[in-house]
Amino acid sequence: MSAHLETNTGVDNRKFAMWTLIGSECFLFGTLIVNYMINRNRGLAGPTGPEIFNIDLTTLSTFDLLMSSVAMALAVFYCKQKRLRAMQISLATVVIFGLFFLGFQYYEFNHFVNEGLSLGTNIFGSSFYLLTGCHGIHVAIGVMIISTLLIQSLIKGESWFNDDVVEICGLYWHFVDVIWIIIFTVVLLLVLI
Amino acid sequence: MAHEEHSAHATVSLYWIFCVILGIITALEWAIFKYKDPWGVSNFALITSLSVMSVVKFIMVVGWYMHLRYDPKMIKFVFIFSFLMISGTAAGLLMLMA
Numbered sequence: 001m002s003a004h005l006e007t008n009t010g011v012d013n014r015k016f017a018m019w020t021l022i023g024s025e026c027f028l029f030g031t032l033i034v035n036y037m038i039n040r041n042r043g044l045a046g047p048t049g050p051e052i053f054n055i056d057l058t059t060l061s062t063f064d065l066l067m068s069s070v071a072m073a074l075a076v077f078y079c080k081q082k083r084l085r086a087m088q089i090s091l092a093t094v095v096i097f098g099l100f101f102l103g104f105q106y107y108e109f110n111h112f113v114n115e116g117l118s119l120g121t122n123i124f125g126s127s128f129y130l131l132t133g134c135h136g137i138h139v140a141i142g143v144m145i146i147s148t149l150l151i152q153s154l155i156k157g158e159s160w161f162n163d164d165v166v167e168i169c170g171l172y173w174h175f176v177d178v179i180w181i182i183i184f185t186v187v188l189l190l191v192l193i
Numbered sequence: 194m195a196h197e198e199h200s201a202h203a204t205v206s207l208y209w210i211f212c213v214i215l216g217i218i219t220a221l222e223w224a225i226f227k228y229k230d231p232w233g234v235s236n237f238a239l240i241t242s243l244s245v246m247s248v249v250k251f252i253m254v255v256g257w258y259m260h261l262r263y264d265p266k267m268i269k270f271v272f273i274f275s276f277l278m279i280s281g282t283a284a285g286l287l288m289l290m291a
Contacts, residue, residue, distance in 0.1 A: 023275030
């Protein structure tokens with residue numbers, strides 16, 4: 001278990017660094033969302049959002065990511081409670097849900113390309129793929145981070161209870177989920193009305 | 194200065210209650226959007242309800258799952274300040290480009 005270090009801010013430096021990263025990521029995704037909102041109706045060729053979006057599938061992937069957040073919160077809780085098996089099951093659940101989300105995204109992108117919307121088709125396609133692709137990359141990084149935690153806990157067993165690290169990685173994962181909550185509502189639902 | 198401990202923690206039962214609520218809200222979002230025409234939902238009601246549900250989900254995940262509710266003011270400031278800054282910038286850009 002890692003000890004809490006004395007800091008002049010009163011906050012664990014690693015946790016503060018993660019929140020600072022999350023703050024800067026707000027700007028990244030905020031600008032990408034605005035870019036999409038401005039350019040979504042400016043495509044001169046190719047299909048538009050209402051023609052190709054599949055809300056059923058997107059809702060399913062939203063539900064999937066929300067459930068992964070629940071599993072991540074439980075993993076942090078069980079890590080603090082020193083319940084190794086429960087924590088490992090929760091982390092594995094997060095990884096599985098994350099991989100399902102990436103699978104949904106791959107299927108969706110493949111479907112869109114088959115419908116004629118690629119990255120270079122029009123400015124709507126460019127801004128859509130830039131936003132959702134950037135989010136997908138964040139999910140992939142999150143899956144790799146959580147997998148690393150899971151593997152470390154499996155190898156080291158009871159001697160590995162790094163609750164600070166699990167909590168910090170959890171913050172990243174929840175943030176990725178929060179961004180999808182906004183993308184789902186603003187980008188995929190409100191623009192179709 | 195010593196590391197500030199959380200004054201309170203969410204429990205497993207609370208996480209599961211939130212899980213059910215998040216699932217219900219997502220299903221509601223889908224249903225309202227999918228059946229807006231048969232149910233006669235106006236665009237204003239649709240936009241308002243989707244926005245409110247999204248904000249509720251956002252607050253639940255950030256406040257409880259990310260423990261921001263229990264975190265020190267400094268962390269709350271970093272996140273809320275960043276979020277408000279980009280929200281204002283986004284609103285300004287959208288008004289400018291509309």
